Amino acid sequence: MKGAATLKLVLSYLKRYWFLIIISLLFALCSVGLTLYIPIRIGDVIDAIDQGLEIAPILIEICILAGAVALIQWVMSLINNKITYNVTRDIRNEAFDKLEKLPLGYVDSHSYGEIVSRMISDIDQFTDGLLMGFTQLFTGIVTIVATFVFMLSLNWVITIVVVVLTPLSLFIASFISKSTYSLFKKQAEAKATETAIIDETISNLKVVKAFSHEDEALEEFDKADLELKKASTKAIFFSSLVNPTTRFVNALIYAGVALVGALAVINALPESISVPFTVGMLSTFLSYANQFAKPFNEISSVVTELQNALACAGRVFEFLDEKNEVADKENALVLTDTNGNVSLKDVEFSYSSDKELIKDLNLEVKSGMRVAIVGPTGCGKTTLINLLMRFYDVNSGSISVDNTDIRDITRHSLRQSYGMVLQETWLQSGSVKDNIKMGKPDATDEEIISAAKACHAHSFIKRLPQGYDTYISDEGSPLSQGQKQLLCIARIMLALPPMLILDEATSSIDTRTELKIQEAFFKLMEGRTSFIVAHRLSTIKEADVILVMNKGKIIEMGTHDQLIKSKGFYSQLYNSQFIETPEE
């Protein structure tokens, strides 16, 4: 996304807060003006003291001004926080809504980490960087201009001293950071190498130990660390020179101001540039000289931050700009009480246009039929499921349920008509109970327990620390892969949807338990149209029809016995499982 277009979108989000933004800018102006005005009044006080005049009124004025500055600054921060955090929240919610509406094709083709980082860190950096950066930039510029004007109003000669010397500090700072850039790059490379070794060794520590490979690993680590040590020392040292050198330049400016200022006070400057000057003004100038370089340094860092924020914003808007899943038709049918007649006509589908996958797929599934799908990896089994659930739309041809094209049915009701168990188990953070009743939120405890019993999950759930209330999450849960899969099966046993899709639903469960679950499954499948994908052929022998797929096409179709008799691809596949070792 181009910078200008991004900026336009950013502004559209800020529109809602235009009033607050204007107030914030006004407050920033006031705050800067007063902050710079106070040193002038303090200079006046010093002059008054020098001349033995009354100072109390000015002091009271300073107190009031300081109080006002404090109040303005605080309210300004509150306003800025409100704008920043609210915009963050708004965009993030919108991004999440987008996530729920994106076509699965997008999610499947992007890494989760990438999408999450767009939703979390990119949005953070964008709002932080853009809004805070903008305020800082604005304040910085105002400060520079105002300081310049105030200085000019006091003494233009000394102003020139400050203005001429200040760029020196900027120049040095940017010179150092440029030359440290390559050092940091080197450090980053060395660090990456070391981290890779740490990661590899520690993640596979058990293997390292099984082979008593510890000493060699340490040697390798030390070698990498030596490189990192050299690179780090240099990078850290050189980068830490920025502050001291700018401080030094500031000291020079300070000395210059003191010199010219003192000479101005005693009228020792050449006639042509002589302007009346007092000790109080000198003190004001010294305090300006101390601060003048600060906004410059801030602005230069803000500019990089703004660039980065704009890049982040670009990524965020790109995500928000993605096409949604095609919306349900206006008069789409809500599927209730499905009979389970599914038919596929001339279905053609591929994930990318350059590689065709499913072609001329025709299939007629009658209510209550058990359809098993087998075939080698990549033959299109899972794709078929993606199409049935309408996670993806067919490129041409049609799929219909009970004689209605699924594109004329609401997605929600279509998907709820299927009970799906996938090979990749997924559990939601929450209790075991919450997870089981996902498809039937109003289920009673008895129903939940009987569903768990049906798939032999009850006994292990009982043994969990808090039984059915044990908190689990997809990552770092105390459950084994097989136990997770049992919970996913329990979900379906509870929801009892009219059709079933089982994609390697028992792949992580050992064969004995599987055999037991099978009975429950068979009971469940009774009268329900079911699609079963499995690589263990023993689990699908009982199907009414077995589809043998290869390269996106159905190459054989029939019952187990028919297919074995025909001695085709299926019978080969089936027999390869049972090559027994020759008896010795």
Add this chain to the structure above:
Amino acid sequence: MTKLLKYMKGYRKECVLSPLFKMLEAFFELLVPFVVAYIIDTAIPAGKNGDTSHIVISCLIMAGLGAIGLTCTIFAQYFAAKAAVGFTSKIKHSLFEHITSLSYTEIDTLGTSTLITRMTSDANQVQTGVNLTLRLFMRSPVIVFGAMIMGFVVDKEAKAALVFVGAIPLLAIVVFGIMCATIPLYKKVQARLDGVLGSARENLTGIRVIRAFGLENDEQRKFKTKTEGLNKAQKFVGAISAVMNPLTYAIVNIAIVVLLYVGNTQVNTDPSTLTTGQLVALYNYMSQILIELIKLANLIITITKALASANRIEAVLEIKSSQEIMALEGSDPQYAVEFRNAYLRYASSPEYSLENIDFTVSKGETVGIIGGTGSGKTSLINMIGRFYDAEKGEVFVNGRNVKSYELDDLREKIGMTPQRAVLFKGTLRDNLQWGDKTASDEEIIKAIEIAQAKDVLDSKEGGLDFVVEQGGKNLSGGQRQRFTIARALVGKPEIIVLDDSSSALDYLTDLRLRTAIAGIDYKPTVFIVSQRTASIQNADKIIVLDDGKIVGIGVHKELLASCPVYAEIYASQFKKGGEE
């Protein structure tokens, strides 16, 4: 933290010199307002009388002070960088060494991801902490208290300087108070942000299931509650921390007003105790204090984080491996492996994972171990190499209790192929020499042949010099698995353990592999763990595990008749269509 300090050895000089130079720099900075006072009180009046040399010299001195300050800092930064990096490097070395010395039990308890964090981000945090501490910890206090002391030096009556005594604690209370109040709040904000992140992640990984159940709207609602909570928390802590700058600004300015008021009376009633120039110097000191206090407060945050990281590192270093080597009685040396009523319990578990395991294996025998998921197969073979200790009972290898072996000696006897086929970055040769660093190419290729990976080797460019990428990404699962088997064979171990190592191999390759292993000339003892009865049915001895207990030992035919669990497993895999 204290125990980590010993790693500072060798950097003592740097640790002393760095803060010392920083102090010098601060000291020279403090002299500047002094010079300003001199200019106003002495040099300017002198200048009015026509002698401008005092002004010029004073300004040169100011520039000189800056230059000396810069020189001091350069030294200080150098020493700090050197010490911080060196110190951290030493810690990382020890930590790495220590982590690799931990036993499986500790690795399980701690988890590898925590250990990696200790080595990487925690170590970095410590490095930054040490670096900044050396650089700033002396500077800020010296400026703050130095300014106060200078105040007393300048103002002989000490009246105006007393303002410092009032202002410094007040500022400190505000700065540190607000920081202390907001740190835990920021942690809460972070936790909420993590919650939002977790929610987004969960919705991605579960996108199919969520859509299958039509839960999109529920999820949107839940997410909005989370972002709303985050928003509230952010605004709350933001409002508190936004108080700091305005409040300290007000305090400093009011302190300056008081200073000027008190100073005014002094200057105009008794100029011998305080001059205008000195009053300006005091005003300058006051402005400096605030900047340094804020720096100090930020430094303290960094130090707190570094200390927390240091403590986490120290905690890992303090973990002793739970395994000691002790002299214990032996058993019959004719057995390669003997389990005598052994019980195993994992650290986190209330129940035994293995109970009363009792069997013997003679040298050269092939043993099959079978059972369902979670029945204890891997646990059992892990006890042979003493990766876990028996809580009760004994395990013997060659008639010697495993607890009496040096671990290296014991593990050298065993060639393990773990379930997860892991290869490391490096050439194939590097990877395969793990079992025997001196193995020749011939020996390695022999092992590869037995592992049925010769065809893979031949297909890879460079043969044994083929470079395996991190995690073995450039090999398929089946290829990796065969190379890990070869790796276990290279050292010609007396005991070979194949832990479900043929799961990614097709039945035919699996069969060839087992035949080749059976044909190894030096007749090693072989353990084959499998879920497939086909893989083990020709073993000399099959051990059937169920729920951590041995439910059958014998050969295939005996077990089919006598062990119902075995018969069930067999039936579940071999029930052919016609037999129903």
